[in-house]
Amino acid sequence: MEYLSIVFQEVYKILFLIVPVLVSVAMIVWLDRRVWAFVQKRQGPNVVGPFGLLQSLADALKYIFKEIIIPSSSNKVIFILAPIVTMTLALIAWAVIPFSATQVLADINVGILYLFAVSSLGVYGIIMGGWASNSKYPFLGAIRSAAQMVSYEVSIGVIIINVLLCVGSLNLNDIVIAQQNMWFVIPLFPMFVIFFISALAETNRPPFDLPEAEAELVAGYQTEYSGMMYAMFWLGEYANILLMCAMGAILFLGGWMSPIDVYPFTLVPGAIWLILKILLLFILFALVKAIVPRYRYDQLMRLGWKVFLPLSLTWVVLTASYLFYFNLLPVN
Amino acid sequence: MIAHAIFFYTFSIIAVVSAIMVTASKNTVHSVFFLILDFISISCLFIMIGAEFLGMIMLIVYVGAVAVLFLFVVMMLNVAQQKNQWFSGQATSKHIPVGLIISTLIFFEIIIVIGGWKYKPEIFDINNSLANTSVSNTHSLGQILYTDYIHVFQISGMILLVAMVGAIVLTFRQRSGVKKQSYIKQISRERAEGVEVLEVQSNKGVKIDD
Structure with a gap:
């Protein structure tokens, strides 16, 4: 009986995390389209529900009732697995995100490594989908996306090292608490910019959406997918974007901490601050989508390997020597 | 303890079965996917014995980077042709x-x-190991790796660097006659180099040399 009650408690906790994440993914898609429309002086989705808030729900319903088509020449098992993998990976990463000092599903020692590992596994959903479709455009899209994600992961990893040098712990809560006096966005501002751009590339957002560049590759790795399977790719993608925003908020914007440590602000629960910071980053993501034209592929690779990697590596040396010289290294 | 045993046997059975399937499956891409499954279950086992840092690094390095490159290579190969060579007759x-x-x-x-x-x-003996001390896994690894074994660590880094340089040298070829974009050249172009104002006389035209 004890086991059962523990299991039920954990399932309850997990549901309490996953359901809000899924709902906010739907809302975030709406927000994305509204911001995009706002920049282009259009209305955007504004018909279904108040301000069009229920648009994503209507879309989801439409996808559920559509027929799932599996190409006859595809590799069926892997074809079906691909969207499931994408979606699962996008959701399991949320387990370690701290919403306040105590509200975290799994407060593990290596939280940031876990986040990094899960986001680096995200490439498999795309490769599997692209290869199993057994068709030219999806395959090209998958190859492009794999190369792109592997390249930008390197610089994200080095940026994480920068933050870790200042914190001295891999635990996400420790990272947040270390920013009590100053958010890392101030001393590490160049790293924040590089992290933001790399996050765009890592989640295949415009201007780096080459894996699904509609002018060249129809829809990239998603070309052969339809109905609910397509919707799962889409949900996974947006859940990943939200996750990247959460990672940015935790690493650079002080996570669940209130911006000023004075009385009325500290009353607001940490989860609200974290959500506000995620929203801020997401609106930046959406604005970039609206105002920046798509990169060419060789320019994308050049930016990743020849600009971001040397820059962030140099910054690691700089941070480390600064901390060492002024004896600020976090030692415990 | 029971839950621990259940998880241990699940992960180890998955690890062993997928390791067998890597060699047994005829489709090379399936082999790589089984290899990935193997890596993941091994890293789960690492986490179960309390080596969470090793498990995560295993995921990041092997699954996130090495296996992606494997997949790249294997997907590019002509699998059908390969199958004929390996599974028919004398070549085996x-x-x-x-x-x-x-x-x-x-x-x-x-x-x-x-x-x-x-x-x-x-x-x-697990009781003698570092698992009992209050120092976390990551800290104790760092304290050993960067003090007692610093030379071994540096040498392995050098070997990897040499291997990387070697691979680049082997595959690098300078092709002639390919137009390349030079960003510095493009940005530093002045108006005077690109634009020339000419007097064009009627019925004579101008001769422009490239």
């Missing part, structure tokens, strides 16, 4: 002795490891 017999030699070597290595466990049980 050449590979068997090599495989046998390697597998006997690995077999003896495993015997040595298990023998060590049998004869020197105190080395493998």
Whole structure:
């Protein structure tokens, strides 16, 4: 009986995390389209529900009732697995995100490594989908996306090292608490910019959406997918974007901490601050989508390997020597 | 304890079965996917014994980077052609002795490891290991790796660097006659170089040399 009650408690906790994440993914898609429309002086989705808030729900319903088509020449098992993998990976990463000092599903020692590992596994959903479709455009899209994600992961990893040098712990809560006096966005501002751009590339957002560049590759790795399977790719993608925003908020914007440590602000629960910071980053993501034209592929690779990697590596040396010289290294 | 055992046996059964499937499956891409499954379950086992840093690094390095490159290579190969070569007739017999030699070597290595466990049980005693101290896994690894084993660590880094340079040298070829974009050239172009204002006389035209 004890086991059962523990299991039920954990399932309850997990549901309490996953359901809000899924709902906010739907809302975030709406927000994305509204911001995009706002920049282009259009209305955007504004018909279904108040301000069009229920648009994503209507879309989801439409996808559920559509027929799932599996190409006859595809590799069926892997074809079906691909969207499931994408979606699962996008959701399991949320387990370690701290919403306040105590509200975290799994407060593990290596939280940031876990986040990094899960986001680096995200490439498999795309490769599997692209290869199993057994068709030219999806395959090209998958190859492009794999190369792109592997390249930008390197610089994200080095940026994480920068933050870790200042914190001295891999635990996400420790990272947040270390920013009590100053958010890392101030001393590490160049790293924040590089992290933001790399996050765009890592989640295949415009201007780096080459894996699904509609002018060249129809829809990239998603070309052969339809109905609910397509919707799962889409949900996974947006859940990943939200996750990247959460990672940015935790690493650079002080996570669940209130911006000023004075009385009325500290009353607001940490989860609200974290959500506000995620929203801020997401609106930046959406604005970039609206105002920046798509990169060419060789320019994308050049930016990743020849600009971001040397820059962030140099910054690691700089941070480390600064901390060492002024004896600020976090030692415990 | 029961839950621990259930998870341990699940992960180890998945690990062993997928390791067998890597060699048994005929489609090379499936082999790589089984290899990935194997890596993931091994890293789960690492996490279960309390080596969470190793498990995560295993995921990041092997699954997130190495296996992606494997997949790249395997997907680019012509799988159908490969299958004919490997599974039909005479060609197979050449590979068997090599495989046998390697597998006997690995077999003896495993015997040595298990023998060590049998004869020197105190080395493998969990109660003596660092797991009991208050220092976290990551800290203790760092304290050992960057102090006692710093030279080994640096040498392995150098070996990896040399391997990388070697691979680049082997595959690098300078092709002539390919137009390349030079960003510095493009940005530093002045108006005076690109634009020339000419007096064009009627019925004569101008001659422009490139």
